[in-house]
Amino acid sequence: MTYEDGKLKVVGTRPIRPDGVDKVTGRANFGADHSMPGMLWGRILRSPHAHARITGIDVSKAEALPGVKAVVTGADMAESSGSADAGESAINLRDLSRNVLAHDKVLYDGHAIAAIAATSDKIAREALKLIDVGYEVLPHVMDVDEAMKPDAPLLHDDMFTEGIEPTPETSSNIAKKMVIGFGDVDDGFAKADVIIERTLKTAPVHQGYIEPHACVATISEDGQAVVWCSSQGQFVIRDLCSQLLGMEAADVRVIPAEIGGGFGGKTTVYLEPVALMLSQKSSRPVKMTMTRGEVFRATGPTSASSMDVKIGATRDGRITAASAEFRFQAGAFPGSPVGAACMASFAPYDLENVSITGYDVVTNGPKVAAYRAPGAPQGAYAVETVVDELAEALNMDPVDFRALNGAREGTKAPYGATFKVVGNLECLEATKDHPHYKSNLGPDQGRGVASGFWFNIGGQSAATVAINPDGTVSVVEGNPDIGGSRASMAMMAAEVFGVAVEKVRPMIADTASIAHNDVTGGSRVTFATGMAVVQASEDAVEQLKKRAAKMWDVEVEDVVWQDGAAHTATKDAPLTLADIAAQAGRTGGPITGNASINARGAGPAFTTHICDVEVDRETGAVEILRYTAIQDAGKAIHPSFVEGQMQGGVAQGVGWALNEEYIYSTDGNMENPGFLDYRMPVASDLPMIDTVVIEVPNPSHPFGVRGVGEAPIVPPLAAVANAVYDAVGVRMTELPISPPRLLAAIDAYKAAAE
Amino acid sequence: MEYQSPGTVEEAVSLLAGASGTSKVLAGGTDLLVQLRSGFVEPDLVVDLKRIDALTSITEDAGGFRIGAAVSCAELGEHAALSAAWPGIVEAARLIGSEQIQSRSSLGGNLCNASPAADTVPALIAARAVCSVVGPGGQRDIPVEDIVTAPGETSLQPGEIVVSLNLPARPSRSADAYLRFIPRTEMDIAVVGSGVSLTLSEDGTVSDAHVGLGAVAPTALLVSEAGQALVGTSCDDAALDAAAAAASAACDPIDDKRGTVEYRVRVAGVLTKRAAAIAYQRAGSR
């Protein structure tokens, strides 16, 4: 059933989130806030080398230390191979097992080797120093282009490049090659009057969630385990733990703690399998947390990238051909988001001829994990910089040039599918009309624009709605609330029931209390889990109508549901939710509504950003003066949290563009594994971030929802770089645009001009 | 690790002098605790100085100031007379870390942690501050630029502690300023720091000037040539450029995760010029 925009009473308002008071008073329990009687503390020994063969591990001295109750190494992890279906993309269990605890080789600085559980954190840390590990240090390679060279040090002797027929004989660091696109780019380039070609690079950056990974695990002698942990999906934690440890899913109950930020980085396992093994060996609960240094060194950043982009256009501004090669760093094991980068980077454009080649390349860095629209920010940085340069070469307004070539309904996306109704042109139009775009700039100030796209995902969600005896409603769903989703679930249910949102209490169930749910990620929760909650609520309304019919002794067809009550023509007074609930026992028992779906029709999100900067020519410092993000949300269920996703994505994008990067020493050790020198934006670095929410409804969702969580991080890298160009005339083709780099570029530009 | 919190300087000195194994002094703790948690230091004894009045008070005598080594940077900012007389030192103190850090970090700690990039040290050097140090051998005064000998190392003898930092009295038309460069607007360690302190004569020209630089050498530097470049001038562009050039020339920086050699040399000059202009303007308005 779809709901007319005009008649909505709850959806679109800004209620206080139901879990809010606990969060502002410190009651909310995050991963590390849970403890159990008799609990031990677990700590992990990590490799000091970027690449080495493990020749031996002697844990005897550590085991002998008083207070140490268990020690595990990679050998304890059941040899697991094949792949686990983690909902979104298959994860190679064999690689995951080797990433959780190294087996025969350590592949990056910080790679986990062994773990200790002891009666105190202090003893656990002391015991780590007593583990003797023999290393045969090997040469390492960090840079993605270096790693692709034939003579580069090889990480995996048994890796042969996929996507090349016949399969190559010699092993390589290139895990996979892929090509997407259509048409004939050579023909297209031949027709172009102007062609711009650029090489651009980005550094590894981390999701930067403020909560380090944390969990408590306990397993009883009959093999039944319980895990409390902060994650983006308790079901993926359950599935990966059970498969890595050869346990049955029903024996691994994962209870979701509140999650202190994830952005894609908490959709896999690091500590949970180790805590379970330590608990099994010690027969006691084990708490494990990571220090900030461990989070940086050993949990997935997103890929550094090396990209070539070439775009040609005719004098009148039509793009005739576009091609790109994306070389993405995967870290120690294959799995960079280069596929998504290939598919998303040109998506804002209506192209005839496009060819994109992607390489997934392993290097001696931590295994890459998803980071908000994985791959798209890197790809968009390259494409949107070249588009900006092309517009200038054709002396066209950058927004007009993007609108002329903009993707719209009927456009064939680079990955081949034809777009249904999308909001790209609406965003570009709103950009052109926005006062920000028409405002004046001062000396050494510049303005940049950039477009962004993300697919948004549907996937599996299950929801149960229970009508309580007093007519209040309990919504049970399976997605950790990372940005206010409890509020949107309660709002959507309240709209269907026609009751006040305070009458609906959402609860996030553990893996034993509800069927499988895909992760909170892929911008899917408000869309897919929202759809399940709406369908479950509608199912409950049908039950309520049947009960009302029974109470009134009328046909159910004569009962209508309106404003939280059943109405029928022959009765003056309606039967409210509370009236019906009170009689539930007599009319058939407790009233529930259920839905379990694989949500289809996730609507893609388009977005356009405007960024103004001022550059200090004497120090190379860049200040963000003003920022406006314009994005199609289909329908904003809770506008404050839609705006919050946009503002947060912009802040992460600005950090990525200006100051964030993994800095490695020559021996492959991370030099800045902390918030002091891994410089994320602080409050005084940013202005207010203005947001414009465009609503081009997605017909596949009852309220028209499109995912909003990931698209906002896609444009800022290019928007900032284009603004810096506009300010000081220097094209920065490598991120981050740190002050030393920008000052050197300004000097070079000045020298060349003289 | 043993924790002690003595009430007098003498008690502190005897604790430190008598300690076997490694001992560490605790003032604000904003550097020490980071090193403690990371296992960078594993002291057997920590002596907390915050219950000793001499180290936690600010006193004025004859136009000069005695600042207790453990006085927090936040308290410096709230001391009206000190802020008026030494705006440069106070702004250096109020740049360290965040509000949370400044509530506890101290001049003594910032100095004795001996980081080349410490924010308050260039300003103290420019101010010609002197440290009052007490140890088993009694009390002695040490110019602030002679405390730090190398990254992480000081000239203090075992059992010696810095009790106070003493700022000299100065003619009325004097002022100072401190600037640092960091990639963000807050929370970073200085890539370059420059402190300038100067005095004007009757005719508005500079009669005395000193420049201190941070993060451009193994220790903070007193750059006398840069100070000299300002003396006798009215801080016109030529004088400021000369001071900047002298500052850059004195640099002996390294490439690290915060900046390159060329960058630090260049920006040392830029900041010295800007800080000198601010100090001159402040002195002129006195």
Added chain:
Amino acid sequence: MARVLLSGDLGRRFADGEAEIEVKGDSVRHVIAALEDLYPGIAEVLSDGRMAVAIDGTIHQDGLYEPVPADAEVIFMPAIGGG
């Protein structure tokens, strides 16, 4: 008949260079089976867990049993991981 578009180099590598192929099939599974008859070996690639399928513009991460309307456009492409 379903219009299958093999994007990028899928056609070159597994379908003798064909980029657009018309096959009979009322579900993705049947479409893949029909393609396998024409180009043996392609089924394994198209039903690998790391491939997604788009039917008339709607992407399905795991669409093996999805129905395929008559004259639908069917595209196979890499699966997408969310962040």
Added chain:
Amino acid sequence: MAKQHVNTTINGDPVEFLCEPDQTVLDVLRDVLGLTGSKEGCGTGDCGACSVIVDGRLSCGCLMLGAEAEGREITTVEGIAEGDKLHPVQQRILEEGALQCAFCTPGFVVAAKALIDQNPDPTETEARYWLAGNLCRCTGYDKIIRAVMNAAADVRGEAA
């Protein structure tokens, strides 16, 4: 090694505890006293998630030894509301959706209260520089700064 015996005041109540000499105030609050509202985001004073108020001064709980709490007055996030009446900064954060994952929220609540106590009418710039020690990765700070300034107006008794 012998534990340190400490007498202090937390959120207005006298508290007595034993702790390791090298345990921080944050470790004590969370692991000894069970007050898990203060969070550890970094352990090095760079993120502000462990913000507490010690003798009226905003500080990092992770950069203070438990032993240093002797005789001090400590306020944690659990002590900001008065009974069931939320502090205006807590109320504004809720009403304006100035929180997402909310792991940093306890630190912001404590830091913002300390700001308003000291500066009842902060400008946007003053609020942003005061709160620069509190990292947030979800919100981009916009709504937090607006909520804090509106809360200051509430405390001053003016309609925001």
